Amino acid sequence: MSAQSTAEWINTKEYQDLNFARKDLVINPAKACQPLGALVCALGVEGCLPFVHGSQGCAAYFRNNLSRHYREPISAVSDSMTEDSAVFGGQKNLIDGMENAYTLYKPKMMAIFTSCMAEVIGDDINAYVDKARLDGVIPEDFPIALAHTPSFKGSHITGYDNMLKGFLQELAKPRNEQELNDRLYVVSGFDPSPANLREIKRLLGKMGVEYTLLPDYSDVVDSPNTGTFEMYPGGTPMNEVVDALNAESFLFLQSYSTSVTRKYLKKENVPLEMISMPMGISNTDRFLMKVSEMTGKAIPAEIDEERGRVVDAATDAHPYIHGKRFALFGDPDVLLGTVNFLLEMGGVPVHIVSTNGTPAFQTEMEELLDSSPYGKSATVYVGKDLWHLRSLLINDPVDMLIGDSHGKYAARDAGIPLVRIGFPITDRVNLHRYPTVGYEGTLNLITMIANAFLDEKDRNSDNAHFELLR
Numbered sequence: 001m002s003a004q005s006t007a008e009w010i011n012t013k014e015y016q017d018l019n020f021a022r023k024d025l026v027i028n029p030a031k032a033c034q035p036l037g038a039l040v041c042a043l044g045v046e047g048c049l050p051f052v053h054g055s056q057g058c059a060a061y062f063r064n065n066l067s068r069h070y071r072e073p074i075s076a077v078s079d080s081m082t083e084d085s086a087v088f089g090g091q092k093n094l095i096d097g098m099e100n101a102y103t104l105y106k107p108k109m110m111a112i113f114t115s116c117m118a119e120v121i122g123d124d125i126n127a128y129v130d131k132a133r134l135d136g137v138i139p140e141d142f143p144i145a146l147a148h149t150p151s152f153k154g155s156h157i158t159g160y161d162n163m164l165k166g167f168l169q170e171l172a173k174p175r176n177e178q179e180l181n182d183r184l185y186v187v188s189g190f191d192p193s194p195a196n197l198r199e200i201k202r203l204l205g206k207m208g209v210e211y212t213l214l215p216d217y218s219d220v221v222d223s224p225n226t227g228t229f230e231m232y233p234g235g236t237p238m239n240e241v242v243d244a245l246n247a248e249s250f251l252f253l254q255s256y257s258t259s260v261t262r263k264y265l266k267k268e269n270v271p272l273e274m275i276s277m278p279m280g281i282s283n284t285d286r287f288l289m290k291v292s293e294m295t296g297k298a299i300p301a302e303i304d305e306e307r308g309r310v311v312d313a314a315t316d317a318h319p320y321i322h323g324k325r326f327a328l329f330g331d332p333d334v335l336l337g338t339v340n341f342l343l344e345m346g347g348v349p350v351h352i353v354s355t356n357g358t359p360a361f362q363t364e365m366e367e368l369l370d371s372s373p374y375g376k377s378a379t380v381y382v383g384k385d386l387w388h389l390r391s392l393l394i395n396d397p398v399d400m401l402i403g404d405s406h407g408k409y410a411a412r413d414a415g416i417p418l419v420r421i422g423f424p425i426t427d428r429v430n431l432h433r434y435p436t437v438g439y440e441g442t443l444n445l446i447t448m449i450a451n452a453f454l455d456e457k458d459r460n461s462d463n464a465h466f467e468l469l470r
């Protein structure tokens, strides 16, 4: 078969059927591995040095991927396990690595998480850390959060979750009902956008809420360029993590990237609530009302005005989004937020692919789709990859693809625009500096999507229809 005929054949329905029947091969999955998510979480606690117990190549991949997304140096170390550690165990690597990292980089704490090799050979990292303390390699009271993050299970969102639980287990003192701290602890979940974290903080600040965002890596992955490198430029203050179990309550803004942590908090009798990611007007309304209900703080007029402006912007842009067909891929919580937004705008989701989605996510998404007349044409695919999505785009075309940069190849083959939301975004600048949550984020979503359609219209118009007014 020639290259030309193969290129034509992969666009046929016959090929799609073979592609959909594929079982033992994954092509371009829309997910990263557990330790990458753990690293993002580890960046979000004050003075914490992320430490990969595993091979150097894994650490290089995480740092490289994150640096390309944030265009920022990402500090993390690894104990460089090689073939001999795979045979004899990684104890020596871990202890030597801890000593070097502690001496050279002077962190306030370390977060140690594993890569595949350490998990395959069953390294007992708890015992290794105990030995390091006994041997005096690190001080007895030096905090070290641990997480097992095997990549042959789960994805980056699971790794984030396991690491967050590791922080609470290591740092937080037991809950004492007589010593509650009156703070609302907010967990955004795996959200690759520092602008989203800042937007959540801005809204909580405007409401006058005493809060802790946990973890908070917004200043670490997006620090100001002052000409001087700072190794630990931000993060949730450690004393607030220590006091976390004494929170008045926790509010989770994602479900599928926080289930392990929520289970842990329930076991520790910490009250918590969970809502959908505040993307779109109705989800943002629910977020603000939930915060108001939990804290007794009123939503100020200033935020009401923001809402009014976004409703106006949605009305202006409505004709360009209403009735358009969309394909989407990404993490479960981000997809739920984005689809909620599209349904508000009269957009029609058609293909929804989540490689790291679960049957529970599929049910939740189908209920959301059922709640709107615009959701009736959609099919939800969990555990499927971007090669599966490509066949869908070719044989059941849509007007736009929404997802991260990995979608650009399928979008090009299908001749449709890609609006970039999710992780990683490695081929456009500064998108992580524009929120997609809150009313401000909804305004950005409206602007990105409607203008992408208008750009397409201009690019594809003949002379007779190339208009100044759109």
Ligand code: SF4
Pocket: 033, 034, 035, 057, 058, 061, 114, 115, 116, 117, 151
């Ligand atoms: S999948 Fe495993 S081996 Fe590959 S980068 Fe992730 S942790 Fe390392």
